[in-house]
Amino acid sequence: MDCKLRISGIVEDSIVDGPGLRLTVFVQGCPHHCPGCHNPHTHDFDAGYEMDLRDVFDKYEENPLLAGITFSGGEPFCQAGPLATLAAMVRDRGGEVITYTGYLYEDLVQKSIEEKEIADLLAVTDLLIDGPYLESLRSLESPFRGSSNQRLLLLRQGHLAGRAPEPLTLPLRSMEPVQEETGHDWL
Ligand code: SF4
Numbered sequence: 001m002d003c004k005l006r007i008s009g010i011v012e013d014s015i016v017d018g019p020g021l022r023l024t025v026f027v028q029g030c031p032h033h034c035p036g037c038h039n040p041h042t043h044d045f046d047a048g049y050e051m052d053l054r055d056v057f058d059k060y061e062e063n064p065l066l067a068g069i070t071f072s073g074g075e076p077f078c079q080a081g082p083l084a085t086l087a088a089m090v091r092d093r094g095g096e097v098i099t100y101t102g103y104l105y106e107d108l109v110q111k112s113i114e115e116k117e118i119a120d121l122l123a124v125t126d127l128l129i130d131g132p133y134l135e136s137l138r139s140l141e142s143p144f145r146g147s148s149n150q151r152l153l154l155l156r157q158g159h160l161a162g163r164a165p166e167p168l169t170l171p172l173r174s175m176e177p178v179q180e181e182t183g184h185d186w187l
Helices: 053-062 074-094 104-113 118-121
Strands: 004-014 022-027 049-052 068-072 097-100 127-130 151-154
Touching: 004 074, 004 151, 022 053, 022 074, 049 053, 053 074, 068 074, 074 097, 074 118, 104 118, 104 127
Parallel strands: 022 068, 068 097, 097 127
Antiparallel strands: 004 022, 004 049, 127 151
């Protein structure tokens, strides 16, 4: 098991990377180079610094108010193996996992046939926020996303069935549980 992550940084109490208070891990390295990307310093795969998974998890455990962990970037699926391990640790503690990606979900499913680590990270991701940042579709109205093409996809079940789950459309800026409206109890 690869126990190290190459990261750009960590925000320990984010309220902008998913519902609730979250530990956000910005991984280092991204192949997408979306024009207008807000995090260009995360593109270089050799920049940033290494951190042991256990040390990241210790930060997560330090704050009992955290609702979960968010993987942002950079491109999380370029370090899918160690992130899948970390995500499983968080889920064992009752936290939920949000993963951002510049790939489309359908492409990740295709890649996961040959790259087990990608299947592993998909399997422990509760909510996937997918797609590249498109400047022409820049949006301040789409919660937790930079452009309106990006989707919130609830993956908790059946994500390898061969088609994308229904996009999630919720008042996600609310900090209140939304179980009644959605039937989902993970928020
Ligand atoms: S996928 Fe994200 S980090 Fe990578 S270039 Fe696009 S917006 Fe930037």
